[in-house]
Amino acid sequence: MSDLTTFREDTRQWLEEHCPASMRTYMPESEKCWGGRDYKFSSDDQKLWLMRMADRGWTAPTFPKEYGGGGLSKDEAKVLKEELSAITARAPLASMGTEMIGPAILEFGTEALKQQHLPAIIRGEIRWCQGYSEPNAGSDLAGLQANAEDMGDHFIVNGQKVWTSYADKSDWMFCLVKTDNSVKHGGISLVLFDMKSPGVTARPIKLISGRSPFCETFLDNVRVDKDQVVGEINNGWTIAKYLLTHEREMLGRIGNVPAEKTLSERATASIGLKDGRLADSALRLELAEWEIDFQSHQLTIERVRDETAAASVGNSSAMLKLYGTQLNQRRRELLIASEGFDAMTWKEDSEARLWLRSKGNTIEGGTSEVQLNIISRRILGLG
């Protein structure tokens, strides 16, 4: 028996014994586990599941064991993922830490930074937010202006960030700042600071969905110690690009969450069948096409990972992001179309809110047009 087969059997058995029954059900958005200092668990099982998975390092399966990670190989991590989805286990942790800044600290950070931050990220004790966009630096991210003044052993940061996801609920921020104003890309650094630091103010932005997942974050004379710089000073753009690749890959999976019912099940429940076929024949083919595209995209995520030895899928992330976000928007449009006015009421959990929120998918993390630019230049060599 191969090592991987043994690993699969052991994993299956462990999950069988340790994944609480209530964590094997469809997870509504409101029960996503974000972790963090002030996080209120929605149930004892949610907390137990996070603790059990974190104890094995399986909230960050491929991170080294010395920092609390799972220490799994790429193949083992794939097996774990398959076994988790086989029992429809909920993700124990939704985290900008394990998905974004954790990998960057691992790749570029000092040993001290790794010791300080990684274990807390993996255990879901600290919730992170990302300080990237600014009012005048959107698609042209490298045009950012938040200024970090060198004070010897620390910086004093002044500026404004925008579209900071859940800044009001986060404990720490990883933030792009300008440490040299004489050059564009070469004058950027990536710094880490506590959101409780004096001078940090996060103000939620109300969106067309009526919800406020994003904030504007004001930085007013915020002190950042120099040991909280990830990588070299003025080399932040390299790390920013690395992180953007991760973000694209993450956003590419946006529609890939277990749902209570599939799109066609919901459409069938709403519209009904006639002679075994969905009663709206035009919508029926649109649904079929969406489902086929969705599966193609899932297979592509898998194929690209199989093809890539490294942890990051590189430039292919632009394609995964482009397509994944479009698919999510199409899904939301089809749900509105399938459920009609039932989906258009204005209640807390209305489908309409999710539909409206999805309009941002092709903007955040680099617009679709930016993704097409990346593909044209870096993959096709056009320019």
Place this chain on the structure above:
Amino acid sequence: MQLILNEEEQMVRESAQSFLADNAGPSLLREIRDSNNSLGYSEKLWQQMIELGWPSLLIPEQFDGLGFSHVAMGQIMEQAGCHLANSPMFATAVLGVSILSKEGNEQQKSQWLPKIAMGNLTLALALDETARPDPLNIATSVTKSTDGFILNGNKSMVIDGQIADQLIVVARSSGKPGDRQGISLFVVPRKTAGVEITSTLIMDSRITANISFSGVALREDQLIGTIDQGMDPLTSALNVANIHLSAELLGIANECLHRTVGYLKDRKQFGVNIGSFQALQHRAASLWSDIELCKSTVMAALRSLDESAADASLIASIAKVKACKVAQLATNESIQMHGGIGMTDEFDIGFFIKRARIAQMLFGDHRYHLNRYAELSGY
């Protein structure tokens, strides 16, 4: 499921790539077309393919084949798409072999498969009777006679029907057109009394056949599989065929993109390469992304033919829908982005769109398979 090639498959891919780049391509197709070649393919190229062992790829080793995977054969099909290589390989070594190895009895397998492996026997599937493919719409009939059957009916768009040594004929032994039950498969030598074969030139410069069967007498041992139960094995074979056609369409789409990007870097207007215009960059990038998705579905579909005993119908329809749509986009976009020169017969890009539409329509286009996908999914 591993969605990457193993060593053997990679080897087949590279060998197909370099062999077809050297020996096939639009120039060969042009030569075939302009010389009024009555086969619709190059006999020399086919003989070389036989020497490379390609017809034997999917045949099990016990019948003198190589017993390679569908993934491996799919690499050849994809390259055949890139290089527009026509030969009896698809109808004989993919479609025909699938039917025989799945449904043939031991005697039929040992009679036919080793000959196919050697390149000494070609097959053609006589299925379609209508202009738009529909495997249930079979009116060609077989009736019981004292010592066998009598076959009557007409078939059209029979790939390689003009040259095949043996025809695999789909006929109705009971029921009416549209019924799943009552389909039977027979192997019929081309030189049989009552079989009349007429060649038809189609737009991709290939040749297919219309075949009429008038009171053709068949023996019991010409039946493949069980009487009236031919639909299931036919469905399996068409899944195989559609997945390999998807691989060919992927090759066509990829080649069109490759040629078009090359042109964008080369062609100058307003004093610059037209590839510097964002309007064209985004179209090319979008096409590239679609092709990436198509690659994954073709790979998963081929792999599932090799790995799973379960019915491949769903993944076959997924692959065919994606491949048809992507090939349609790629061929249309490539002509548009080439501009006027793309409309000329002298320029090669036009050959790809002609082949693509034929391969799309064969055994059901994306509309057919969208509908089939929805049906199989219970809506």
